[in-house]
Amino acid sequence: MKFVDYLTKIDRRIIYVILLAVVVLPLLFPSALSVRVMPPVEKLFHAIDAIPEEKALIIDFDYDPQTLPELEPMGFAILRHAFSRRIKVLALSLYVQPLGLAQNALIQVTEEFNSTAQTNRDSVIYGRDYVFLGWQPPPLIPILGMGESIINVYRIDYYGNRTDTLPLLKEIKNYSDIALLVSISSGDPPKWWVEYAQNRFGLQVGAGVTAVSASEFYPFLQTGQFSGLAIGMKGAAEYEELVDNQLHVAGRRKASEALPSLTYAHLVMIAFIIIGNIGFFIKRRQK
Amino acid sequence: MNISLDPWVWISALCSLAIFSFLFRDNPVYKLAEHIFVGVANGWAVTFYWHNVLEPSLVDPLFRHGQLLYIIPCIVGMLYLTRFIPKVSWLVRIPIGVSMGYAVGASIPATAQAYIIKQIQGTILTPHNFASWNAGTMGIVWSIILFIGVLCTLSYFYFSKEHKGALGIASRIGIMFVMIGFGAAFGYTAMARVSLLIGRLQFLLGDWLGIIN
Numbered sequence: 001m002k003f004v005d006y007l008t009k010i011d012r013r014i015i016y017v018i019l020l021a022v023v024v025l026p027l028l029f030p031s032a033l034s035v036r037v038m039p040p041v042e043k044l045f046h047a048i049d050a051i052p053e054e055k056a057l058i059i060d061f062d063y064d065p066q067t068l069p070e071l072e073p074m075g076f077a078i079l080r081h082a083f084s085r086r087i088k089v090l091a092l093s094l095y096v097q098p099l100g101l102a103q104n105a106l107i108q109v110t111e112e113f114n115s116t117a118q119t120n121r122d123s124v125i126y127g128r129d130y131v132f133l134g135w136q137p138p139p140l141i142p143i144l145g146m147g148e149s150i151i152n153v154y155r156i157d158y159y160g161n162r163t164d165t166l167p168l169l170k171e172i173k174n175y176s177d178i179a180l181l182v183s184i185s186s187g188d189p190p191k192w193w194v195e196y197a198q199n200r201f202g203l204q205v206g207a208g209v210t211a212v213s214a215s216e217f218y219p220f221l222q223t224g225q226f227s228g229l230a231i232g233m234k235g236a237a238e239y240e241e242l243v244d245n246q247l248h249v250a251g252r253r254k255a256s257e258a259l260p261s262l263t264y265a266h267l268v269m270i271a272f273i274i275i276g277n278i279g280f281f282i283k284r285r286q287k
Numbered sequence: 288m289n290i291s292l293d294p295w296v297w298i299s300a301l302c303s304l305a306i307f308s309f310l311f312r313d314n315p316v317y318k319l320a321e322h323i324f325v326g327v328a329n330g331w332a333v334t335f336y337w338h339n340v341l342e343p344s345l346v347d348p349l350f351r352h353g354q355l356l357y358i359i360p361c362i363v364g365m366l367y368l369t370r371f372i373p374k375v376s377w378l379v380r381i382p383i384g385v386s387m388g389y390a391v392g393a394s395i396p397a398t399a400q401a402y403i404i405k406q407i408q409g410t411i412l413t414p415h416n417f418a419s420w421n422a423g424t425m426g427i428v429w430s431i432i433l434f435i436g437v438l439c440t441l442s443y444f445y446f447s448k449e450h451k452g453a454l455g456i457a458s459r460i461g462i463m464f465v466m467i468g469f470g471a472a473f474g475y476t477a478m479a480r481v482s483l484l485i486g487r488l489q490f491l492l493g494d495w496l497g498i499i500n
Contacts (some may be wrong), residue, residue, distance in 0.1 A: 019481075023488060027488060027489065027492055067483070068486060069486020069487070069489070070483070135339065194401050195401040196393070196397050198401070199396075199397050199401060211475040212479035212480075215468060215475060222419055223405050223406060223409030224419060225401065232482055233478070257489070258485040258486070261488075262478065262485060265481040265484075269481075
């Protein structure tokens with residue numbers, strides 16, 4: 001009886017310590033876990049891969065520091081994919097907080113490519129290969145406005161350059177020149193893009209979302225409103241796997257490195273749920 | 288081991304540890320970190336919105352370029368502040384009405400299309416929907432399960448008739464689907480929270496202490 005009591009009343013601090021141990025140990029002593037790529041991520045990868053040369057990809061960076069570990073690796077992997085395929089990229093944020101994180105991702109991935117580039121053609125150059133449009137409030141204005149004209153909504157880019165002077169934006173004028181938009185977000189923005197930009201202008205939308213919000217986004221994948229979907233750290237690891245295996249693009253795989261910790265933490269939680277339930281049922285029987 | 292010498296990394300690491308200390312119990316170090324966060328976030332927001340919203344969207348056009356039409360949205364926006372003056376606080380309804388009218392007008396048709404029409408189309412048993420599962424012949428089974436799940440869940444939320452007979456059976460099945468949905472959402476929530484912990488530990492053990500690459 002005492003043991004059963006103990007099972008149902010384990011001090012939360014003991015659970016924290018065990019959880020900490022199973023998360024830290026795989027980080028200190030890394031082991032390779034194979035990543036099985038699921039269809040939603042595969043669809044997103046192929047949707048980006050199929051973008052024709054004359055069209056562009058919009059990446060909506062809408063993650064903030066709270067959701068950085070889940071969504072930043074997706075941003076890096078998608079940028080690596082786009083730059084390695086020479087897909088033109090327009091980056092933007094619908095919220096203020098992600099601006100610095102988006103800029104960081106663009107700078108880091110650009111440096112990765114330019115450090116190995118041999119010629120100007122191999123390099124990733126601002127204004128020619130990608131543009132960071134920045135932020136334009138409220139969100140509805142850029143979502144609807146870019147369907148008519150991108151440079152009318154964003155008269156200057158994030159760095160203060162006039163957008164009508166940038167070579168990329170002389171070719172890419174509105175949604176008719178955009179093959180796909182990927183919203184990497186911890187909130188509702190993927191749904192807003194579907195609601196306004198897809199319904200009105202027919203824009204194809206893909207999404208990278210946090211695990212906590214996954215269940216509300218799945219219906220949009222099944223109906224075809226999303227061209228693909230990456231969910232949480234696992235989704236990011238799957239995308240990293242595709243970029244690494246199919247495109248052979250080197251770069252740190254932060255989500256894949258974290259996968260063993262995530263797996264063992266889940267096993268521990270499942271074990272505690274089972275222990276708690278066994279204790280509960282034994283106590284109920286004894287009553 | 289290659290400890291960071293960057294002071295910003297140290298500030299970030301110490302703030303993270305201070306917040307983690309709450310897991311043991313509430314304490315002054317946690318409170319200090321919490322207050323620093325609130326103060327910095329508010330200070331940053333005020334200056335950022337001034338430089339990136341008010342200045343380029345209102346102050347510059349109105350006062351530097353003399354575009355007088357901007358007086359109208361400026362006055363309407365400032366009516367929000369009448370909340371603090373009880374005698375004229377009713378004026379706050381004007382900017383609220385403008386914002387609501389704009390938002391509701393834009394969202395009703397878009398929401399109906401994205402959340403109702405498309406979702407109903409996705410539930411109907413058609414060959415196109417079977418194929419959308421990417422599961423071969425199993426796509427038919429998944430589509431039927433989805434179809435039953437939607438109908439039964441809707442019947443659970445139908446309160447104009449007592450849940451007896453066929454409606455009772457359907458609503459009982461419906462609540463099972465709802466529970467499975469909650470379970471999936473809880474599982475994803477646990478995954479999300481552990482991911483955040485891993486991210487912070489990657490920072491503490493990697494960027495700060497340099498123990499991991």
